[in-house]
Amino acid sequence: MRVSRRSAVEPFYVMEVLKAAAQRQRSHGDVIMLCAGQPSTPGPGPALDAAVAATTTQVLGYTESTGILPLRHAIADHHRETTGVDVSPEDVVTFPGSSGAFTTLFLAAFDPGDTVAMTRPGYPAYRNSLQALGCEVLELDCGPQTRYQPTVEMLAALDEPPAGLIVASPANPTGTIIDPEELAALARWCEGHGTLLVSDEIYHGLSYGRPTASAWQTSREAVVVGSVSKFFSMTGWRVGWLLAPPALRRPLEVLTGNLNICPPTVSQYAALGALSPQARAELEGHRQRYAVTRDLLLRRLPEVGLRDYAPPDGAFYAWCDVGHLTDDSVAWCRDLLADCGVAITPGVDFDTREGHRRVRLSFAGSTAQVDEALDRMAASPLLQGR
Ligand SMILES: Cc1ncc(COP(=O)(O)O)c(C=O)c1O
Structure with missing residues (x-):
């Protein structure tokens, strides 16, 4: 076998x-x-209501691979409201969970042999999926001195800039938040060194006093990752998304069309409910x-x-x-x-x-x-x- x-x-x-x-x-x-x-x-009441309504009023066939337009609108609005960044539906590609987004993004952005940096400790699926795709994973040792988050100094000390850097804030497993100034500095460094910054922001909304920043507040060459799993309390519905720079949108669309066809349709309608002000x-x-x-x-x-x-x-x-x-x-x-x-x-x-x-x-x-x-x-x- x-x-x-x-x-x-x-x-x-x-x-x-x-x-x-x-x-x-x-x-x-x-x-x-x-x-x-x-x-x-x-999931919040409006999400459940929207799912029920969708099952009775919609065919629930495949949708366009990037996701239904009203959902991409709602995601763009959500980012605009929470970060002040001008996001449009064209910037948004949706996936079956942010997990689906990560694999598709890794395929769209990196080739076998490319080095991608992430923190240690960090979310293991980044490491394991990158390795399955033939990428080299560079783990940056991050301890209490930097709130378990990477810094520009760590990147500057590398022999050469990595093809990608993944940051998560708030992070899993530590829950720590990267300082907005440090995230901005990392985003500028990545932009200046041809490193794709992947900013996992799926825990945004779940913070207890410290401010959270978005990578797109500094660099629209970064990729921002979102999901309905955590703040929206909908892990099993499997809807995630990327805010992607223009050069990556078509590769992402083509790849996700082949790999996933589309995120679960009923879940897209539910996510729309979750993103509504009523939730x-x-x-x-x-x-x-x-x-x-x-x-x-x-x-x-x-x-x-x-x-x-x-x-x-x-x-x-x-x-x-x-x-x-x-x-x-x-x-x-x-x-x-x-x-x-x-x-x-x-x-x-x-x-x-x-x-x-x-x-x-x-x-x-x-x-x-x-x-x-x-x-x-x-x-x-x-x-x-x-
Ligand atoms: C940091 C981080 N990113 C991504 C994911 C994947 O989440 P989902 O695929 O449900 O959006 C998780 C799940 O625990 C996570 O902790």
């Missing part, structure tokens, strides 16, 4: 945690999930709940012995150092699940070097659940060495 060499990439280990958590749930029925990188709420209050309510849960988590993490974590400026993650408790975060997370039914994610997905000493906790669940998880962790022998 033929299997390609390029498919030999790392799995997304969080999926293994989800599998183990499902088993524990079947046997004990007591699992609290702090491992999933997704909201625990359904705002509900979505802002989610953000406020995350803020309350985040405060609780930050108050209680030291009590359970987790004192060293990245500043969770946004998204819904706490990236914690467990090096004083274990140097095998995979086994430690497995043992924690077996001991008290709390499922958290080992850091190995996100950091190929230090991940065995890190874990990621998601606070997207209910405040009461997170509180209960912390009670259980405080009582666990696995945290007694703290």
Whole structure:
């Protein structure tokens, strides 16, 4: 049986945690999930209404591959309102999730052998999909000194400019936000050195005080990535998008037409509902709940012995150092699940070097659940060495 060499990439280990958590749930029925990188709420009411209406009034066949025009209009309006940048529907290409956007963009922008830089720790699917496509991934070591974000100094120290740089702010797994001045400086550096800046802004809207900037506020040669998954609480609907510079639009359109045909049509209508002003209050309510849960988590993490974590400026993650408790975060997370039914994610997905000493906790669940998880962790022998 033929299997390609390029498919030999790392799995997304969080999926293994989800599998183990499902088993524990079947046997004990007591699992609290702090491992999933997704909201625990359904899509906003107007999105659900729009989906129902679409199933009764639309054919729901294929759409144009870049997405229906009203959706691209709504996405352009959303970016204009949130960033002040003049975005038009022609700038927008939609995909099946931002995941679909990333693969298509990597194909459209990079050739095998091209080097693309990203942060370590960082979102593993960037690394794994780039490698599957034959690109070289350059991981930039990013620590607390730079809020786990890249800087112009790091790029300037490279032997040659990379073909691409991916930044995420707020980031997964750290939740940190890149300072607007640094993002602007990176965008200028990339423009000046022929490096394609890919700015993953899918967690925009989920921040707790620090300002978030968009790459397009500085450079329209960058690519901005968006999604309905996080702020809009619609992971399973699979709608994401790119704001793309003119030279990339046609390659993206041609590639996505071949690879995906179009994003799921019912989801495009749902996304249109999610982007409507009527959905705002509900979505802002989610953000406020995350803020309350985040405060609780930050108050209680030291009590359970987790004192060293990245500043969770946004998204819904706490990236914690467990090096004083274990140097095998995979086994430690497995043992924690077996001991008290709390499922958290080992850091190995996100950091190929230090991940065995890190874990990621998601606070997207209910405040009461997170509180209960912390009670259980405080009582666990696995945290007694703290
Ligand atoms: C930083 C980051 N980018 C992209 C994605 C992919 O999201 P989606 O394909 O649901 O838009 C995720 C999902 O967790 C993420 O954390």
